[in-house]
Amino acid sequence: MWNLHGGTAIGVATSATLSIIGGTYLHGAGLVALSILFLGVMFVSTLLAVATMVRFFRNQHRNDRYAEIKDARQAWVEAHARSCVFADTGM
């Protein structure tokens, strides 16, 4: 899961659990260090996660559009071929 740079609900849930533990049982320098590190990790992971989702939606939308165009063209080709056959046979 760590290599899915967008992160997953599971990875983030783990992080949330960690932060709850850390947030509850830490104070002083430890909390400052933890906060800086965790905010850094959170920032990067959130940025990448959002970017991955944005890219996913755009690319998926584009793939769907291409599929639609392709299906429409295929349907047209088949209909055209059928009409040609009808014309040939005089039907």
Added chain:
Amino acid sequence: MGYKNETRSTHGVLYMRVVEGTQRFGTIIRRIWCALVSIFSMSDLSLPRDNVAYNASVYAIIPTHKPRKITVQLVRDLIRWNPDVTVCVVDDCTPKEYEAQHHIFRSIRKLSPDVRYFRTQENRLKAGAINYAIAELMRDPEHLPDVIVTLDDDVVIDQRTIPELVRTLLADVRVGAACTQCRVLNKNKNMLTRLQGLEYLGFNAVRIADESFFNGPLVMHGMLSAFRTKTLIEVGLFAERHLIEDYEMTARLKTAGYRVRLSPQSLAWTEVPETFGQLWRQRARWINGGITILGVRKYWRAIPQDLIGHAMFLATVLLVGLIAFFGKAGSGEPSLAASIIIVLSICQAIVFYVFQVWYMRYYAERDPVDWILRLTLVPEFLYANVLTLVLAGAYVFRLFERTAVIFPVGNKMSRITTSWLRALFARIGFTSGWGTKGA
């Protein structure tokens, strides 16, 4: 005069340094901006808009060792649905006794006289077997195919798999390789295979998202991918005896400047491990192999996803270390900073949970059990965290290997300890030198 000249030259140097510094700062800002833009940008590659036949010669290479009946089915489907594709079966030194008992190659030969059959002299594993076939094809350079499709011997395809894949590859001249979407054939076998089915769904989503992100998805999987033959030859064919030759090849292609991509409408099904032991060994090989590629500096520009993933993991390990080091039980209410972190984490978790549930619409094979697994989240949470142990094991193994190189064994005791540890690692799936297919 001398002083004046010196002052002028000092000012000049200072001025130059300021200019250089500003330019360097500008370059850094520009690079950061480009990186930010690229992580949000969508694919600029073109996809095929129609189903017209492609004008290219295609060879499908199936390396196999001790094949099963599913391989016969694969060859049959390839011939039936793709009459223009030449099928090459590479027998990677299957024992004669095995063939005498199962007659798989005899069945394949009966399917069509056009199926080309090669046999390696020794077991060369998957990458070696593919290279062997390509080397045989290169003996006749005038008739080299335009496209080479590599397949695992236990893959199931449909009518559109190969045409869609090849059309996607040829739709853009910048693309060197294309791969199919992965589906799980034995998804309903048990809970483990169901979890892998859901995981593969995520793999496909990430591959779609990674179109054009730093030259494309991280891995053109070995299960079923297509390559331009010239490109394969140019980058030097597959790396033999590598832990994950498909990832290594993808990194090499991207480093050479080629793009790789997923063919969204090309589907292929594979069998995933059905027992925990098999799954552990498979993932140990994948992750361990991934870390070896991470160790090659020249590949870094091709694998930013993996670099980030490992950096995030190590940051989390550091986080756990900090908690263990500074933690004091019973200190009371969380502070404001910790509260912000908690709220942010929970928000992120909710967003991803919603996304995961929404994405189930693309899971054609889903059934109520899959829905329960996804909605309850706990099984996937446990599955992912158990697999994280494999990653931790891989780090320990690499550290051990590196230590063994830096401090070569001296006395008998340390030699015995090292070999004992190596055997232990090998037993739990961590080795440096095996291939995809065992002998």
